[in-house]
Amino acid sequence: MSVRKQLKVIEKLQQVDKEINRLEKLIEKIPAQIEKEESSVERMEQQHKELVDQRFDLIKRRDKKELDVKALETKIEKKQGDRFKVSKQEEFDKINASIESLKQQVEDNDMQYLVLDEEIGEVEQEIASLMAATQEAQGEVDEFVAERKAQLKKTQAELEKQLEKREKLKDEMREVDEQLLSRYEKIKLRKFPVLVPIMEHVCGGCYARVPAQRINEVRQMRSIFYCESCSRILYWKEGESET
Numbered sequence: 282m283s284v285r286k287q288l289k290v291i292e293k294l295q296q297v298d299k300e301i302n303r304l305e306k307l308i309e310k311i312p313a314q315i316e317k318e319e320s321s322v323e324r325m326e327q328q329h330k331e332l333v334d335q336r337f338d339l340i341k342r343r344d345k346k347e348l349d350v351k352a353l354e355t356k357i358e359k360k361q362g363d364r365f366k367v368s369k370q371e372e373f374d375k376i377n378a379s380i381e382s383l384k385q386q387v388e389d390n391d392m393q394y395l396v397l398d399e400e401i402g403e404v405e406q407e408i409a410s411l412m413a414a415t416q417e418a419q420g421e422v423d424e425f426v427a428e429r430k431a432q433l434k435k436t437q438a439e440l441e442k443q444l445e446k447r448e449k450l451k452d453e454m455r456e457v458d459e460q461l462l463s464r465y466e467k468i469k470l471r472k473f474p475v476l477v478p479i480m481e482h483v484c485g486g487c488y489a490r491v492p493a494q495r496i497n498e499v500r501q502m503r504s505i506f507y508c509e510s511c512s513r514i515l516y517w518k519e520g521e522s523e524t
């Protein structure tokens with residue numbers, strides 16, 4: 282097979298490989314895209330859980346205040362009874378002072394109860410709006426995931442087609458010099474495209490200068506030449522200005 286024909290086969294192969302690369306990259310990206318979207322809802326769910334815990338804790342603290350007030354009121358009642366059991370003014374005054382102090386404590390606790398109750402209301406509002414936002418986000422994520430999964434299926438079908446196309450090139454590839462083919466496959470693993478034109482006296486892959494003598498040899502197509510700096514396969518594109 283002539284060098285020109287061999288390069289044609291490599292060119293066809295490269296076109297299919299380019300498409301395979303593109304499709305494989307698309308397919309590779311999809312799971313991460315889905316995961317990223319799903320994690321945003323997971324974060325919201327985690328936040329919801331934290332708010333529910335916070336609400337539970339606040340309710341516990343608020344109800345404790347109520348119990349404390351009840352206990353203080355029982356104490357006050359008892360003290361009020363005690364006042365009738367003492368005879369000295371001094372003792373009477375002492376009990377009254379202690380009743381006043383207890384009443385102050387009741388007031389403080391009532392105030393704290395109200396503050397906690399208000400905080401609970403705020404947290405409950407946050408929970409409600411977060412739940413609504415989560416539901417909306419979940420809907421969007423479901424839509425996104427369905428769309429990406431459909432894209433994945435479509436891309437996999439396209440890839441399948443390209444792989445079949447490559448399979449069909451096998452007959453032509455058998456005609457190509459084995460060493461050229463194996464070099465193509467080897468370079469492909471690290472660099473793409475592998476087959477590059479000489480443009481403005483440089484390699485179309487790495488832009489290293491190609492000596493005039495080498496350009497002539499590439500143009501004559503008597504043999505296959507590789508870029509001395511990046512090892513890519515060089516070809517001469519008709520219409521390129523001559524040296």
Ligand SMILES: [Zn+2]
Nearest residue numbers: 484487508511
């Ligand atoms: Zn090069």
